[in-house]
Amino acid sequence: MSLERGLKILSAFGGGRPVLGIADLARMVGVTKSTAHRYVATLVKLGYVEQDPDTRKYSLGPRVADLGFAAIESMDLTRVAAPLLQGLADETGFTVSMAVCESRDVVYVDRRRSARRNTLAMDLNLQVGSRLPAYCTAMGKAMLAYKDPQALRQILERSDLARRGPKTITNREELLAALARVRQAGIAVNDEELAPGLRSFAAPVRDRTGEVVAAVNVAIHLSAAPSSIESLAAQIEPHLRRTAREISYRMGHRSEK
CATH class of the missing domain: 3.30.450.40 (GAF domain)
Structure with missing residues (x-):
């Protein structure tokens, strides 16, 4: 996974945007929805991002604290x-x-x-x-x-x-x-x-x-x-x-x- 894009996705959750959907992330990072989904899926697997099962939207996961802001x-x-x-x-x-x-x-x-x-x-x-x-x-x-x-x-x-x-x-x-x-x-x-x-x-x-x-x-x-x-x-x-x-x-x- 590209470090730059992975960090861009994580940083998108700042500035009063704690919950985002794939379309939001794709637009903010400047990639297609499919590309954004692929990166987010990796971040979810690693524990840096988590998905709400009801809304299907994403927020920062517990491992972000390990990586450090x-x-x-x-x-x-x-x-x-x-x-x-x-x-x-x-x-x-x-x-x-x-x-x-x-x-x-x-x-x-x-x-x-x-x-x-x-x-x-x-x-x-x-x-x-x-x-x-x-x-x-x-x-x-x-x-x-x-x-x-x-x-x-x-x-x-x-x-x-x-x-x-x-x-x-x-x-x-x-x-x-x-x-x-x-x-x-x-x-x-x-x-x-x-x-x-x-x-x-x-x-x-x-x-x-x-x-x-x-x-x-x-x-x-x-x-x-x-x-x-x-x-x-x-x-x-x-x-x-x-x-x-x-x-x-x-x-x-x-x-x-």
């Missing part, structure tokens, strides 16, 4: 970023993802694999809508680093900071220091903090106001690239920074530099 609102972002994310995956040969931050979690809104035949992509069974704790992921740290200090402390106070990988930062003050380094460098690194063998690099994406609204990462497993973290950084970071800057530019952000 932040992901729904990222529709324009995903459309803008899609070709650039795919380009980054093809360029590096690794899996590339984009996520938004929702409270203590990151919510995946796009995930791309390299088109190379000998791809070095990895699979942690993640997909659009998957959630992970922000504190132990590169994308999470790339977004937490730019939060208002008070808001950041509140988020960390509600996070359990459980150990998930061999190098998870479980001390709040140490994590705050790490986030300060992310702000200074403009890049977040996850070196086996989420899971053994997993490394990733992430960069923030900004909107026209300069606010960090998402993050892009490149994920690498030691089995695919056993190089040192410094060597991987030299290989990945220039491409990652360029991609994040370009997505931000297309979202209206103009650097002061």
Whole structure:
């Protein structure tokens, strides 16, 4: 199912329109009734939309809370970023993802694999809508680093900071220091903090106001690239920074530099 169209259908239920029929959805999304019905049927099956058996009309289902409205609102972002994310995956040969931050979690809104035949992509069974704790992921740290200090402390106070990988930062003050380094460098690194063998690099994406609204990462497993973290950084970071800057530019952000 097309992410863009699926999100368009879900977002159509906002703005005082909690119940809609197929004809309404087709008109609002700009597709035929048969196409709208096909997408809605998939969303019903997944639990994101439910149908009233009497009126035959639709409303948002319980799983929308799992996906998060932040992901729904990222529709324009995903459309803008899609070709650039795919380009980054093809360029590096690794899996590339984009996520938004929702409270203590990151919510995946796009995930791309390299088109190379000998791809070095990895699979942690993640997909659009998957959630992970922000504190132990590169994308999470790339977004937490730019939060208002008070808001950041509140988020960390509600996070359990459980150990998930061999190098998870479980001390709040140490994590705050790490986030300060992310702000200074403009890049977040996850070196086996989420899971053994997993490394990733992430960069923030900004909107026209300069606010960090998402993050892009490149994920690498030691089995695919056993190089040192410094060597991987030299290989990945220039491409990652360029991609994040370009997505931000297309979202209206103009650097002061």
